[in-house]
Amino acid sequence: MNFGFLIFPDAEELDFIGPWEMIAMWSKFAHGPEHRLIVAASPDKVVCAKGLSVNPHATFNTCPALDYLLVPGGQGTRTEVNNARLIDFVSDQAINCKAVLSVCTGAFILHRAGLLYGRRATTHWNSLQRLRDLGDVEVVEERIVRDGIIWTAAGVSAGIDLALAFIANEAGEKAAAIAQFSAEYYPAQVNYGDLHKSEQAPEYIKNHGH
């Protein structure tokens, strides 16, 4: 099994590395996908949104057929939605994928690749209205959303929760438990300040039981 993680200039670091870590724990300790690849347009280093510099494992030309594809968000998505090679890579791979996942504004890449038409989906709180305005997606204010083989997550850190829910769905709760325990993902449940109660906060945060 091949699990691909797409990156591009100004991709948001935690969007793809949160899931990368969880999927890797699944691979290492609970028989998850044997191959995990960071995929980019070219073999050159990619500088992410917050300055991390990453070397891809594969390019659009060398990437094998993927069983799973994850698309992160970040400021770079504003440009990449107009990158025909990248959008073609996503839509071509999606045909044979068992699942396609996005985190944060990666949803806009999935949309442009034709994968969100008529589906329920979500994105970062600050882009919910922008996704709604596209008109052909049912945007919901949840942390993780599954609609068939398309999974979308809210902003940045939501990719970690997405990955665990995805593992549970694909391989069972025990596999997700092993990944969660290995990465010691039992968050502190602290809300700093009161931004989670602000006008802009998505519904699931306002209802968050912290």
Place this chain on the structure above:
Amino acid sequence: MNFGFLIFPDAEELDFIGPWEMIAMWSKFAHGPEHRLIVAASPDKVVCAKGLSVNPHATFNTCPALDYLLVPGGQGTRTEVNNARLIDFVSDQAINCKAVLSVCTGAFILHRAGLLYGRRATTHWNSLQRLRDLGDVEVVEERIVRDGIIWTAAGVSAGIDLALAFIANEAGEKAAAIAQFSAEYYPAQVNYGDLHKSEQAPEYIKNHGH
């Protein structure tokens, strides 16, 4: 202000990139440290524990004096505790740091650099006994631990919580709230399976209110 993130071969990805993202949000939206640097022994690419390939921004020779230093864990720590150049880098920088932080088994690097003597500290659940056996550290089973200017976190994902608590301490709750909201860090609060109730689970997980 300079915030350095040490890396080395087989450093665990999420250990440093979780905090990297939160500190970056602090920088970008709430006047956090202007400079964030990934620091390694040489300018060559570094392959992390789960296969991510990262290019450092600075080396032990070119790194400026740091105000803050974070040390991740990962399988590589088993080797790096015996790397005199790396340990010297940590202990030399620590002299002028306002705070030194570790995530997961990064605690063993801090210990070797002389920073944990007589202090309260923690590490990944699977290494708690190994840290205790060193004899001169008070090992506690909490998710994040502060003792003076030394901060230690439990395994892998705990670095995210560490970073937010650290920001709140350094810059106030509002700055931490902005970083948390920007990264949409309102975790799903799901425990898969029952490993969190197992014999090996640290105390704070057993008492976790999920």
